[in-house]
Amino acid sequence: MYAQQQAYAPSPYGYTPSSSLTATINLDEEVTLADSAAERDLHESLAELYSIILTLDALEKAYQRDAIPEAEYSDICARLLRQYKSNLADATVAHAFGDLDAFKREWQLEVPKATERLRIGLPSTTTTATPSRHRPVSAHATGPAATHLVAASENFITLFDAIRMHMLSKDTLHPILVEIIQAVNKVTDRDFDNKGKIVQWLITLNQMRAAEDLSAEQARELQFDLNAAYDGFKGTLD
Structure with a gap:
């Protein structure tokens, strides 16, 4: 005589399904991914x-x-x-x-x-020089070229002043440094001496929190590198 047929496929692990494990999710109901x-x-x-x-x-x-x-x-x-x-x-x-x-x-x-x-x-x-975009601006330039040159110099001076006045937060220095890089690119497409240093400072500031300040040691290093970059920039004008 045959044994009573089981109502489910036999499991090699001896697991017996329970009727209490029925689905409680309404499949017609939209799933919400957020509670508010x-x-x-x-x-x-x-x-x-x-x-x-x-x-x-x-x-x-x-x-x-x-x-x-x-x-x-x-x-x-x-x-x-x-x-x-x-x-x-x-x-x-x-x-x-x-x-x-x-x-x-x-x-x-x-x-x-x-x-x-x-x-x-x-x-x-x-941040990268684009060859042949335009010729470097002369120190004796006039018109729009002179305007770009003055703007670049003023941005350097503004950053020097901010450091001297101990205004060392990211939200003060970062915008000025961005303006310096954008301004010098309008003057010359040459990667002048020490331009890479101000790009590195841009990266450093970009990774800081908005209200975070440079340390006194970092401020001295920034001022030194900025002086070197400004000299390099002026060297392209000769």
Whole structure:
């Protein structure tokens, strides 16, 4: 006589299904990913940061392959960097984001080009000389060329004054240093002596918190490097 047939397939582990383990989820009900509007906004901001990082990496690769015009690259890159900073200006988003390296590890992102661009905080066209864009401006230039020269010199002097007055926070020094780099690029396309040093200081400041200050030792080093870069810049005008 045959044994009573089991109502389920036999398990090699001897597991017996229980009728108490029935599904309690309504499959027709929409699954909510956030419990509040604030949580939904946070998720949207983090998703936007994820998208910005991927887009920026693709943009950098396209620019290096000459697949995008310089002007278009500069405009898009600057806009992505602004959007990245704007999202992280929110304290809640910044806390959830952590830092870039932690965010990349969490979401398994391999984006070396975007990482470098975010580390510098400016488009490549701003920090790197573009050959043959224009001739260096003479110290005796007039008209628009003289205006660019004066602006560059004034920006250097403004930064010197800020350091001497012990105004050493990132939110004071970083914008001035950005203006210096942008101004000197309008004067000359040559990578003058010690320009790399002010780019490195730009990176250092870009990685600091907005209200964080340079130490007294860093301020002295910045002033020394700035003097050397200013001399190098003036040397291109001869």
